[in-house]
Amino acid sequence: MAENGIGVSVRRKEDKRYLIGKGNYTDDINVVGQTYAIFVRSPHAHATINGIELAAAETSAGVVAVFTGDDLAADGIGPLICGVTVTSDDGEPHRAPAHPALAQGKVNYVGDHVAIVIAETLAQAKDAAEKVEVDYGILPAVTDTGSAADEGQQQIHEAAPNNICFNWPLGDKEAVEAAFASAHKISRLDLINNRMVTNPIEPRAVLGEYNTGTEEITLHLTSQNPHLHRLVLSAFNQLAPEHKLRIVAPDVGGGFGAKIFIYAEELVVGWACRKVNRPVKWTSDRTEAFLSDAHGRDHVTSAEMALDKDGKFLALRVMTTANLGAYISTFGTMVPSYLYAFLFAGQYTTPLIYSEVKAVFTNTAPVDASRGAGRPEATFMLERLVDVAAADMGLDPVEIRRRNFIPVDAFPYQTPVVQCYDSGDYHAALDKALALADYDGFGARAEEAKTRGMLRGIGLSSYVEACGIAPSAAVGQLGAGIGLWESAQVRFNPTGNVQVFTGSHSSGQGHETTFAQLVTELLGVPIEDIEVIHGDTAKTQFGMGTYGSRSMAVGGVAIAKACEKLIAKGKKIAAHALEAAEGDIEFADGNFTIAGTDKAMSIAEVAFNAYVPHSYPEDLEPGFDENAFFDPLNFSFPGGTHICEVEIDPETGVVEIIKYSAVDDFGKLINPMIVEGQVHGGITHGVGQALLEACHYDSEGQLITASFMDYAMPRADNVPSFDIDYAPTDPPDNPLGVKGCGEAGAIGAPPAVINAITNALGVKHIDMPATPEKVWRAAQGAA
Amino acid sequence: MPVIHMRVNGNPVSGEVEARTLLVQFLRDDLRLTGTHVGCDTSQCGACVVHVDGKSVKSCTMLAIMANDCEVMTIEGLANGSELHPMQQAFMDNHGLQCGFCTPGMVMSALDIVERNGNDLDEATIRKELTGNICRCTGYHNIVKAVKAGARAMGD
Known part of the structure; x- marks a missing residue:
């Protein structure tokens, strides 16, 4: 093992700049001649635009320009696109109503973009935006997910009759019906997966600059995937040719999915900076973030499990209505379909699964991927239903899981819902988690709590997720318009230090450290001589970015492949320099050695030699700099068991998490300290969904929870310290043996928390978030 | 427009500001001390915490003119040259930060x-x-963990 290589909890290289206030986030960047933009947003959820009066705004102090959708359309810019096609049950592609970046005659949610006001100062832009007068013809709003497609509902888009985007069936309906007909027992559960706002603490921002000399647009923006932004903005939105568009995403203050998507503000600011020939900056405030960032989750589901007399799962049937919001966001169609129903097998051998997902439009902000994206919804449905089935069968929740787990020798395991799992040992993770949580001692703890008038509960969740989001062949078959490889370049400078260019992009995951650990392990260069460069399309050749826990599983492998190419090239150079046959050169610990001798060159010496090729033969190419792409054969499938223990005060309904234990299989860990941090954050995100977070629109489509005053984010006193361990397996499809860890906590936690609460209360179900009021009511009913 | 004077991280500064200018705007936009962040607009997130006359303040909720003649300390003022403050060091040693955006406010609150x-x-x-x-x-x-370790190190 290299000193700071794979498996070492190396302190992060990026931390110092953040700790001394020298981080460089988009809003920290200011340029000469910069103007400020404010978006005029719809105050109504659903309305026609009968007219817009701009004169007062245009003549307001400091105003540079005011533009509306007509100006954007006149220049042929937009509309925004969705990247993944889902085929509806009529054989047609999903219904895709136009998504203009600035409204065209109609607004469809509160916060929808009507106009952009650009002024010399932010205050002047705000003042002028107040003076834009819009004549709205208010229409009834559709906000409720479950009834959005009902007969007689207000229609939102002409292109989407009954407000339906798609009806997507999966599985053998008749076979599942037959299994239900002959089942010993059928367990049923209706549930809601609560709508969340992703809320990275850095709000979105974009700074656009146009160079009249080079005719290049540069957008500094908050993105998890700068090359994807460039591709979509150029190929689909006609902002600029791809080679004349540079995207720079500097330090990104959290993403969790919300900064994947190509947003209206980014396109409009990019277009406007060329139009006014001045730099234009827009920074979201928090309420704008609530209104216009893509939201997450928002499902209404009915689920049923057919069981035999031994508690074995015979068949699963799931009917879900998923809210897509007013328009389809960049990956809006993919989240409640492929990222959701393909995970319905969970950790179990359920042989037959049938599901239908009805995706509906409503007059709410677009809904898209948010930490976990589809997989938390699948896991919550399944792990709650399994607990209900356990109660119905009179089995312990642990026992019913054990009886249905996919056995360790069954991998790779083909599920009935498309995915083929790479590896897993679900019993091992469960056993470890039970020990960590002292599951056997729970009864005594519950008795003790009772003497204090408290209700104690314990709940578990055994999840599996699909990570390392790729492979291109699979997503292409499913209707994705893009490939999902990753790319890397590893470049030695003549003085022996290394620059690693990656298409992955960190929004807090610590890539500058973990990727450097990988390179020090493979090439033997000291970690302090390795710099990871990301987030700039002018620096990194290509990339697909960071989401779906793919950075190490896909991007890391691309880096490793570039390192392999460097070693192969280095052998040629060393052979030439040492006057040996290439086949006699061995590479280990940063040195090229003639086998069986002590004649050697360090990799730094080889690098120098490669750039000073004074006597190279014709077939030896100078330079020490290699590119690689990696496109995996399969997703990776992390899994594990999380156990939550809660104590409830029946007098107040307040839930306290006493202990939280998580045992995960992420394959090999590159930096255990960083992995553990990802798990902590994911669990807390999941606890937020389970106990606190609810994005709520009223019946008129007003967002009631549009600030941190009204939307409860998890805070330090809402969670305990966590007990984390691992039960790793070796995924055969991943060359580095890694699986991905960024989303596991957010996937495993919600059902673990709710299962603990229902256990404490002795009730069948409680919807998230389990607020004190809901819990108190349930406690009163149960008492 | 009012002219204000204060000491920021020990250095005397002054500037002409609109009365409605927030302290965080003065720090970020006028003094270009961008280590102090804005994560919300309702005093909830704490990314903007600085110290004014030794007390922690959410600088998004204080007018710049209210800090006139005050002693302001921001995240940029903590380290001693290249040596991190013990609390900063504790955040690094304990992996107390990921994206780094809330971090300056966390450290100042700590x-x-x-x-x-x-x-x-x-x-x-x-x-x-x-x-x-x-x-x-x-x-x-x-x-x-970082705050606990940092607090202890500050006492050593």
Whole structure:
């Protein structure tokens, strides 16, 4: 093992700049001649635009320009696109109503973009935006997910009759019906997966600059995937040719999915900076973030499990209505379909699964991927239903899981819902988690709590997720318009230090450290001589970015492949320099050695030699700099068991998490300290969904929870310290043996928390978030 | 427009500001001290915490003119040259930060917690005292460890 290589909890290289206030986030960047933009947003959820009066705004102090959708359309810019096609049950592609970046005659949610006001100062832009007068013809709003497609509902888009985007069936309906007909027992559960706002603490921002000399647009923006932004903005939105568009995403203050998507503000600011020939900056405030960032989750589901007399799962049937919001966001169609129903097998051998997902439009902000994206919804449905089935069968929740787990020798395991799992040992993770949580001692703890008038509960969740989001062949078959490889370049400078260019992009995951650990392990260069460069399309050749826990599983492998190419090239150079046959050169610990001798060159010496090729033969190419792409054969499938223990005060309904234990299989860990941090954050995100977070629109489509005053984010006193361990397996499809860890906590936690609460209360179900009021009511009913 | 004077991180500064200018805007836009961040507009997230005359303040909720003649300390003023403040070092050693956006506010709040509660902090106290700072990345686990370790190191 290299000193700071794979498996070492190396302190992060990026931390110092953040700790001394020298981080460089988009809003920290200011340029000469910069103007400020404010978006005029719809105050109504659903309305026609009968007219817009701009004169007062245009003549307001400091105003540079005011533009509306007509100006954007006149220049042929937009509309925004969705990247993944889902085929509806009529054989047609999903219904895709136009998504203009600035409204065209109609607004469809509160916060929808009507106009952009650009002024010399932010205050002047705000003042002028107040003076834009819009004549709205208010229409009834559709906000409720479950009834959005009902007969007689207000229609939102002409292109989407009954407000339906798609009806997507999966599985053998008749076979599942037959299994239900002959089942010993059928367990049923209706549930809601609560709508969340992703809320990275850095709000979105974009700074656009146009160079009249080079005719290049540069957008500094908050993105998890700068090359994807460039591709979509150029190929689909006609902002600029791809080679004349540079995207720079500097330090990104959290993403969790919300900064994947190509947003209206980014396109409009990019277009406007060329139009006014001045730099234009827009920074979201928090309420704008609530209104216009893509939201997450928002499902209404009915689920049923057919069981035999031994508690074995015979068949699963799931009917879900998923809210897509007013328009389809960049990956809006993919989240409640492929990222959701393909995970319905969970950790179990359920042989037959049938599901239908009805995706509906409503007059709410677009809904898209948010930490976990589809997989938390699948896991919550399944792990709650399994607990209900356990109660119905009179089995312990642990026992019913054990009886249905996919056995360790069954991998790779083909599920009935498309995915083929790479590896897993679900019993091992469960056993470890039970020990960590002292599951056997729970009864005594519950008795003790009772003497204090408290209700104690314990709940578990055994999840599996699909990570390392790729492979291109699979997503292409499913209707994705893009490939999902990753790319890397590893470049030695003549003085022996290394620059690693990656298409992955960190929004807090610590890539500058973990990727450097990988390179020090493979090439033997000291970690302090390795710099990871990301987030700039002018620096990194290509990339697909960071989401779906793919950075190490896909991007890391691309880096490793570039390192392999460097070693192969280095052998040629060393052979030439040492006057040996290439086949006699061995590479280990940063040195090229003639086998069986002590004649050697360090990799730094080889690098120098490669750039000073004074006597190279014709077939030896100078330079020490290699590119690689990696496109995996399969997703990776992390899994594990999380156990939550809660104590409830029946007098107040307040839930306290006493202990939280998580045992995960992420394959090999590159930096255990960083992995553990990802798990902590994911669990807390999941606890937020389970106990606190609810994005709520009223019946008129007003967002009631549009600030941190009204939307409860998890805070330090809402969670305990966590007990984390691992039960790793070796995924055969991943060359580095890694699986991905960024989303596991957010996937495993919600059902673990709710299962603990229902256990404490002795009730069948409680919807998230389990607020004190809901819990108190349930406690009163149960008492 | 009013002219204001203050000492920021020990350096005398002055500027002409609109009366409605917030302290955080003056720090970020006029002084280009961009280590202090804005994560919300309702005094909830704490990314903007600085110290004014030794007390922790959410600089998004204070007018710049209210800090006239005051002593302001921001995240940029903590390190001693290339040597990190013990609290900064504790955040690094304990992986108390991920994206880094809430971090300056967390560190400034942590110093205030130590100021008011001493160097030997228990977990419950730290968690209660940190509720004015929101972090979406870390789940707080390592921030709590960092504050405890940093507080102790400050007492050494």
